[in-house]
Amino acid sequence: MSTIQEFRLPGVIHFGWGAVQRVGEEAARLGRCALLVTGRSAMNRTGWTSRVQSILSAAGVEVVLFDQVESDPSVTTVDRAAGAARGEGCDLVVGLGGGSPMDAARATAAMAAMEGSIVEYVRGRPIDRPGLPLINIASTAGTASEVTSVAVILDEERKLKVGVKSPYWFARAAITDPELTLTMSPDLTAATGLDSLTHAIESYLSTGATPPSEALALRAVELIGGSLREAFANGADRPARERMALGSMTAGMAFANSGLGLVHGLVHPLGARFGLAHGLACGRLLPHVMRYNRPAAEDKLAAVDRALTGKERGTPDGAIAAVESLLSDVKVPSGIGDLDIPQDEMADLAKDGILAGAVRTNPRSVGEEDARRVLEEARRG
Numbered sequence: 001m002s003t004i005q006e007f008r009l010p011g012v013i014h015f016g017w018g019a020v021q022r023v024g025e026e027a028a029r030l031g032r033c034a035l036l037v038t039g040r041s042a043m044n045r046t047g048w049t050s051r052v053q054s055i056l057s058a059a060g061v062e063v064v065l066f067d068q069v070e071s072d073p074s075v076t077t078v079d080r081a082a083g084a085a086r087g088e089g090c091d092l093v094v095g096l097g098g099g100s101p102m103d104a105a106r107a108t109a110a111m112a113a114m115e116g117s118i119v120e121y122v123r124g125r126p127i128d129r130p131g132l133p134l135i136n137i138a139s140t141a142g143t144a145s146e147v148t149s150v151a152v153i154l155d156e157e158r159k160l161k162v163g164v165k166s167p168y169w170f171a172r173a174a175i176t177d178p179e180l181t182l183t184m185s186p187d188l189t190a191a192t193g194l195d196s197l198t199h200a201i202e203s204y205l206s207t208g209a210t211p212p213s214e215a216l217a218l219r220a221v222e223l224i225g226g227s228l229r230e231a232f233a234n235g236a237d238r239p240a241r242e243r244m245a246l247g248s249m250t251a252g253m254a255f256a257n258s259g260l261g262l263v264h265g266l267v268h269p270l271g272a273r274f275g276l277a278h279g280l281a282c283g284r285l286l287p288h289v290m291r292y293n294r295p296a297a298e299d300k301l302a303a304v305d306r307a308l309t310g311k312e313r314g315t316p317d318g319a320i321a322a323v324e325s326l327l328s329d330v331k332v333p334s335g336i337g338d339l340d341i342p343q344d345e346m347a348d349l350a351k352d353g354i355l356a357g358a359v360r361t362n363p364r365s366v367g368e369e370d371a372r373r374v375l376e377e378a379r380r381g
Contacts, residue, residue: 005210007257008167010136010147010174015249017242019177020137023052023094024059026173030133031091033062035112037081037105038096039069043139046183052096052137064088066108069097072161072271073104074154078118082111085132095136095171098192099143099278102136103151106169109134110151118164122155127166134171139180141231141244142192142279144199144252146174154272161268163357170256178238178245186232189244190330193228194283196248197326198263200224201286201304203255205297208361210257217254218307223247225308225326232330259361262353263289266371269352274341283332287323288378290316296364337381346375 014022027034034056036049043049044067053063066081085093085108093112095105110131111118121127136146145151150165184192200220203213224247230240266289267281294301294316305314308322324334341349350371353359359366 007210007212008149008170009253009256010170011172013147013174013176013249015176015246017177017179019175020052020180021055022173023135023137023175024055024061026135027056027061027092027094028059030135030172031061033064033088033090034092034094035064035066035081035085035088035090035108036094036096037069037108038067038101039098040067043097048096048139048180052094056094064090069101069104071100072154073100073107074156075117075119075122076156078104078107078111078153081108082118085112090132092133092135095134096139098138098140099145099152102138102143102145103153105136106134106145106171107151107153107164110166110169118153119155121164122153122162127168130168135173135175136171137175137177137180138245138248140184140188140192141181141241141248142195144196144248146171146176147249147252148256150256152268159272160352161272165357176245176249178242181241181245182235184235186235189232189235190228190332191277191279191283192248193224193231193244193279193330194286194327194332195279196244196251197221197224197228198282198286199255199260200247200251201290202261202263203251203258204304205293205300205363206255206258206261206361207363208259213254213258216250217258218303220247220251220254221304221307223250225322228326229329260358261289261362262292262359262366262371262374264358265356265362265366266349266353266375268356269349270336273345273349274339276339280332283327284334284336285378287320287327287334288374290320290323291377292370292374293362293364333381335378335381336375337379341379346372346379350375
């Protein structure tokens with residue numbers, strides 16, 4: 001007997017050049033006062049904050065701006081934003097930016113309608129109801145937070161980044177407009193692109209994968225593998241930017257339903273303890289985790305090789321080599337050997353890493369000692 005499987009997505013997804021214009025009509029359908037949640041500089045500097053404010057206002061939606069989200073959204077920030085939403089009488093939330101503002105917006109929308117602090121839910125309190133309606137607008141081709149139901153929040157007291165997930169937390173509308181990615185620097189293009197590639201590969205290998213998620217994930221590998229070099233070399237390459245945005249979104253649709261793996265378990269403590277940017281950490285660890293997972297995923301890794309390279313016949317070693325070649329071409333080292341991470345931190349990083357929910361769907365079972373060995377190999381480069 002076949003297993004019944006679920007597949008969930010946001011209420012509606014708008015994709016394509018100029019899709020950001022749809023935020024006005026979507027917001028007007030959901031409420032009359034929106035808390036616009038974004039970061040501290042990027043969207044203001046590029047003019048997108050004021051542009052989205054203008055689109056919302058033209059649609060008859062009042063806007064309250066919260067532009068204080070840091071690179072890793074914290075419990076404190078989410079609680080402040082939720083307080084602002086309640087205090088101003090907002091009846092919907094719009095997130096604008098990369099993964100951090102969109103994650104913060106998702107958690108803010110939830111907490112504006114629930115009791116207590118987000119820290120209680122980060123530490124395991126059940127999420128038992130929907131929050132305010134949410135619209136998320138992506139400005140990078142990386143996290144795909146516009147189409148997922150998870151928010152990664154920094155628990156400052158424990159120095160842990162924790163993914164909080166609920167089927168209630170899908171956006172009512174997700175907007176992926178490649179135009180917003182044209183201003184990304186080469187370094188940011190590389191970091192976010194490697195994040196989305198890791199999403200695609202980990203989703204495809206995941207024990208939670210289903211036929212729809214596998215198809216989406218493998219297509220995302222093709223899109224990202226075939227366009228990241230071009231987008232990195234020439235940020236104005238519109239076809240490459242469009243393929244990257246589509247690849248990121250497609251990978252997000254996949255992993256939102258399949259789960260991820262050991263890479264995403266380990267990158268959260270690396271980021272929380274040492275400030276290593278999420279996407280760069282994903283790229284640096286990806287080939288090492290692929291090598292660890294090889295005994296449990298040989299056929300799928302061979303398919304990844306074909307998707308990345310266009311070869312007629314792929315191999316697991318070919319997939320690992322293709323990822324390492326891509327890392328080299330976008331100027332990102334493989335491993336963490338060049339970083340100032342003390343040897344005596346490895347055990348604690350491994351211990352924190354296997355606590356993450358992402359590890360539960362890794363294709364090969366992982367214990368604390370296994371995770372430490374992967375980190376040690378990555379430390380050797």
